Amino acid sequence: MDSLQDDAARVEALTGLSRFRREFYECLTLRGDALFELTDAVLCADGPVVSLPELTLEAVHRRGHGAMYDALAQGRINVSRLRVALAGLKLPRGADRQLSIALDVTPWPRPDAECSPERLHCHRPCRCDGVRQTIPGWPYQMAAVLGGGRSSWTGPLDVVRLGPGDDPTEVTATQIRELHARLERAGQWQPGDPPILFVMDSGYDLVRLTWLLREEPVRLLGRIRADRVMYAPAGKRRGTNPGRPPRHGAEFRLAGPATHPAPVQESTGTHDRFGEVLARCWSRMHPKPDRRGSWANHEGQLPLVEGTLVNLAVEHLPGNRDPKPLWLWHSDPDATAHDVDRLWRIFLRRFDIEHTFRFFKQTLGLTRPRLRNPEQADRWVWLILAAYAQLRLTRPLAEDLRRPWEKPLTPDQLTPGRVRRGYPRIRRTLGTPASTPKATRPGPGRPRGRTSTPAPRHPVGKKQHKVDRLRRVGAKEEA
DSSP states (O other), X not given: OHHHHHHHHHHHHHHHHHXXXXXXXXXXXXXXXXXXXXXXXXXXXXXXXXXXXXXXXXXXXXXXXXXXXXXXXXXXXXXXXXXHXXXXXXXXXXXXXXXXXXXXXXXXXXXXXXXXXXXXXXXXXXXXXXXXXXXXXXXXXXXXXXXXXXXXXXXXXXXXXXXXXXXXXXXXXXXXXHHHHHHHHTTSOOTTSOOEEEEEOTTSOHHHHHHHTTTSSEEEEEEEOTTOEEEOOOOOOOSSSOOOOOSOOSEEETTOGGGOOOOSEEEEEEETTTEEEEEEEEEEXXXXXXXSGGGTTOOSSOOOOOEEEEEEEESOBTTTBOOOOEEEXXXXXXXXXXXXXXXXXXXXXXXXXXXXXXXXXXXXXXXXXXXXXXXXXXXXXXXXXXXXXXXXXXXXXXXXXXXXXXXXXXXXXXXXXXXXHTXXXXXXXXXXXXXXXXXXXXXXXXXXXXXXXXXXXXXXXXXXXXXXXXXXXXXXXXX
C-alpha cells in the first residue's frame, strides 16, 4: 500500500512539474527557446553558476552563446502570466493554514557600471570596517511565502525592482494588493480565511503601510526602531471648559520602561537558540504623525494609525552577543485577538528568506551577469525565480545525492542545493518543450572600420529630483 501511495505521489509531482514547465515556456513570448534552455542550464550546471558563457556549454543548452546574449537582450517574458503561474503552485503554510509572506529587498551590486541607468544606493553593510553601508546597484524587492517550521525553503511569488523615482512605501502597498488579488483568484485565499500576514524587517514604514492597506484583508508584522515614541488612545477632556478633545493619550517611550503600562498579554517560553524568551504586547498604540517623509503630501488631517506593540526579550543571542531590545509592530490593534507567542516565532521565520537570497546569489548566479540595462536584469531575475520554482516542485522526486563528507538527510530535510544535484536526471525524464535549434551560419559581426560613440554615463541616485529642484530655483530667480 505504501509503495502504491509513493508511486501515485511521484506521478502527481511529475505531472505538476511538467505542467509548470509548459506554462513557463508559454510565458516566454520572444526568444522563448533560448530563454527556456538557459533556465535549464542554470538548474543542470554542475556547481555554482559563475559565468553565462559557461552555461551555454551545458548539454541542455543546444544553442550558442550568441543566442543566449540575444535572448537576454531582446527576449520577452509575460511577467503577469508568470506571476499567476507562481501563485497557483502549492504554497507552504503554518499550522493554522494561514499564509505568511516575507517581504525584503536584496541588492544587485553594480558599483562600477557607470553606463547602467536607474542605479540606486543599496543598503549593504561592509564587514571589514563597518563604515561603508551602501553600494550602487539595482534593488529588488521579493515576496516569498514562509513555511511553518525551520527550513531553508521558501516560496517566491513576486519580485519588483525599485526605480529612482519610486516611493518604496507606495510600491510595497501596490505589490501587496496585487499579490493578494492573484492569490485570491488562484484559490489560495478565500473570504473567511485568516488574513494573509506580511512579515517585514526594519526599513519599512509600517505605519504608513497600515494606513494604505486599511481596506485590504491583510495583516502586517515588522520590526521598528527601539527609540520611537508611541501614544495610547486619548481619553476624555479634562476640566469643565469647552475645547477640542485630545488626540493622544499617555506617552509610551519604547526606550523608557517607566512609561510602559501593564501589558495586555504576556508569554514566556524557551527557544533553543535564544534561551528564555519573554514576549509582551500592548494594544491600540499609535505614533504622533507629522508631515514629513511619506506623509508630506497627505491631504487633510493626518490620521491616527493604531496597532499592537510587541516587545521581545531574550536571554542570550548566538555567539554570546548581548541581546538588544526588539520591538515589533502588528497592524491589528486588538492585542487579545492573536497569540503573542506565535507572532514573534513567525517573525523569526522571516529570516528564511535570507537563505533564499544566498542560494540565488551563490548557487544560481543571481548577480553574476554583468548586464548593462535594467530590463535585461529583470529578465534574468525572473528566470531565476522560475528555476527555483522548479526545484520546489522537484523536491518530492529528488534523492539525497550527498558528498562523502556530508551528513545524510531525510527527504523532508533536503536543501535546495541537494535537490538541484538530482535535477538533471529528472529533467531527462520530463524532456523539454523547447524546439530543436535550426542550423545557421555565424553573423557578420561588427563592420570593419566603424567605431561606436561612447555609451552615456548615468549618475547614481534620484537624478530627476535634483533636476526638478534646479528648475524651481531657476524659476524663482527669473521671478
